[in-house]
Amino acid sequence: MDTTLDLTAEYEFACQVAREAATIVTTFYVGSSEVEYKSHDEPVTEADRSANQHIVTRIAEMFPDDGLLSEESKDDLSRLDKRRVWIVDPLDGTKEFIARNGEFSIM
Template identity: 35%
Template sequence: MPARDLALLTEAARSAGAIALRYWRQAPKVWEKPGQGPVTEADLAVNDHLRGLLRGARPDYGWLSEEDADSPARLGQDRLFVLDPIDGTRAFIAGEETFAVSLAVVRQGQPMAGVVYLPALDRLYTASAGGVALKDGQPIRASGQLGIEGATLLTTAAAMAPEHWPGGVPDLKRSFRASLAYRLCLVAEGRHDGMLTLRDAWEWDIAAGALIAAVAGAQVTDRTGAVLEFNRPHPQAAGVIAAAPGLHGALLARLGHGG
């Protein structure tokens, strides 16, 4: 079943990306969603397309999308789609290339298949539980970084404030990308040694990328080191840390959560 779902998600991501590109750099209409930031007419068009395609193909699956009202009915379903039609909406609005379509199938709290597609770059990341993580069809692997010295980390400048690091702010090279899903995939392919967000993270932003990173060999937890679980009543995780196994524990220790 993960293989069939992965094939469906891949098809859906590519077709959704084509729709997003029709609006990209075309001054799409933009609204503000209270407490969640901007949304564009492209987000809604992509979401409508995905809802029709995915729910039409798997009518027995639950549904959790950033752009649809949540329903408690999903909690009683064995499998569900968890998706963000456009992750990195601010980057999309700015005409940048690093926005993504993030699609996952979750079963009993864990992602089974995940796809992150960057339409403007035609870059596709995929993974299924028990399978391999791929970028454009080629296997990828998280880095072998050991410890903090020389590490590269994707995170916001605000996350590096001293008050977050009782063990001392780590001295490393910081970078940033607007899309959480893309940040997780950059860790999966070893282009960066780790990523973290200390803010609570919506499940639709991280479900696909967390699976891809984990299958690629990264260690992926919430900000306290706990295992990520999906399809929660309130669909947010307590932050995310995804990093090379030799870096993950060192970051946790500096954050005050080391074992």
């Protein structure tokens, strides 16, 4: 019995959405981005929020039955009842993004 799970469509979708989010983040990187703090040492920027909104919206549209956990969104514990959960960090390396050193990614 073949138990291989084919996630090709999900992989291609995730790559496309990451590229779209990268375009959003890049507009802030070459321009300016307001910085706020979630806590003492946890910055969040407009780039974080804009990329998050885009990614969360796209996942919800394409996979409405899936759960979602994102660093920049309020946690919805109903995700624990879902068959599958997407885990998102729309701008991993916010401090590096602010420092403009290129050491950040979309996950």
